[in-house]
Amino acid sequence: MSEKYIIGVDGSAQSRVALAWGLARATERGATVELLHVADDSFLSESVAFLSEAQQASQQMLETECAYAKSLGFTGEISGTAVVGHPIAEVEEASKRADLLVLGAHQGGRLAGSFFGTRAVKVAAVAHCPVAVVPETDPAPNAGIVVGIDGSEAAKHAIAYAAREAARRRLPLIAVYAWMPPLTPGLEYLWSEELVESQRTAAEEAIAIGTAGLASEYPDLEVRREIVQAPPVAALVQAAEGAEMLVVGSRGRGGISRLLLGSVSHGVLQALPCPTVVTRG
Numbered sequence: 001m002s003e004k005y006i007i008g009v010d011g012s013a014q015s016r017v018a019l020a021w022g023l024a025r026a027t028e029r030g031a032t033v034e035l036l037h038v039a040d041d042s043f044l045s046e047s048v049a050f051l052s053e054a055q056q057a058s059q060q061m062l063e064t065e066c067a068y069a070k071s072l073g074f075t076g077e078i079s080g081t082a083v084v085g086h087p088i089a090e091v092e093e094a095s096k097r098a099d100l101l102v103l104g105a106h107q108g109g110r111l112a113g114s115f116f117g118t119r120a121v122k123v124a125a126v127a128h129c130p131v132a133v134v135p136e137t138d139p140a141p142n143a144g145i146v147v148g149i150d151g152s153e154a155a156k157h158a159i160a161y162a163a164r165e166a167a168r169r170r171l172p173l174i175a176v177y178a179w180m181p182p183l184t185p186g187l188e189y190l191w192s193e194e195l196v197e198s199q200r201t202a203a204e205e206a207i208a209i210g211t212a213g214l215a216s217e218y219p220d221l222e223v224r225r226e227i228v229q230a231p232p233v234a235a236l237v238q239a240a241e242g243a244e245m246l247v248v249g250s251r252g253r254g255g256i257s258r259l260l261l262g263s264v265s266h267g268v269l270q271a272l273p274c275p276t277v278v279t280r281g
Helices: 013-029 048-071 087-095 118-126 153-169 193-210 232-239 255-259 263-271
Strands: 004-008 032-040 078-085 100-104 131-134 145-148 173-179 223-229 245-249 276-279
Touching: 004 013, 004 087, 013 032, 013 048, 013 100, 013 131, 032 048, 032 087, 048 078, 078 087, 087 100, 087 118, 100 118, 118 131, 118 263, 145 153, 145 232, 153 173, 153 193, 153 245, 153 276, 173 193, 173 232, 193 223, 223 232, 232 245, 232 263, 245 263, 263 276
Parallel strands: 004 032, 004 100, 032 078, 100 131, 145 173, 145 245, 173 223, 245 276
Antiparallel strands: 131 276
8 A cells, every 4th residue: 555645735935845845755655645735713703704715715725736736747646635724733633644744844834824833843743643844955965864863762763764764765874872961060070081981882882772673674774873972953953964854753642742842853843954754653
């Protein structure tokens, strides 16, 4: 059964960059595509007339974007869904039927129903499938796929996803483990060179465990392991500048955690150095 990609559209330039990115991936994978436009009903009157007009406008937007998708040369199976409602709730529900959700990114929402800016972070926190957030920057050719490793279960899902992507695209996988000694003002002297060295050794063990088994599963995959003494967000953003993709893990959807993406995932989505995928785990 083919994969299904849902791509959020709103007619903006940023949305169309994400649309082109998603269609290119769908073509490579033979995936079906569903375009989704949500007209935000937060500021709409509850009258039947207003809601009907909003639905009609949403449908017109969707038809325009479907036509644009076809103008890009996409020949795969494509459908569209236009709804009036709360964008986060509607996209979360749509993610239940997708293998990948693709969103654009820009500062703020020019149009009612825009998914982007901070909403992309919120969607990534609640989605039921991996979420790709696509900036307007162009990746360098063959720049590799970067994945963050921290020893968590969420990171394991991110590594598995990133390794599959790198193997399919025949790109190097760049596994980044970032660490910082705990900084307590006035007590820095307690961190001897021996203690720092023990932290480095622990980092080496963690990245070795995190990438164990990749060589046997993907014998032709080039894996680069980078241990960086820096804050995790800064390390990942720097490593991913110009990369084909950055993959990070989300810690799940239980309780209040479903509203909190996590500081690292949140941070990289705010910086967005390249197309970034947040996996579920």
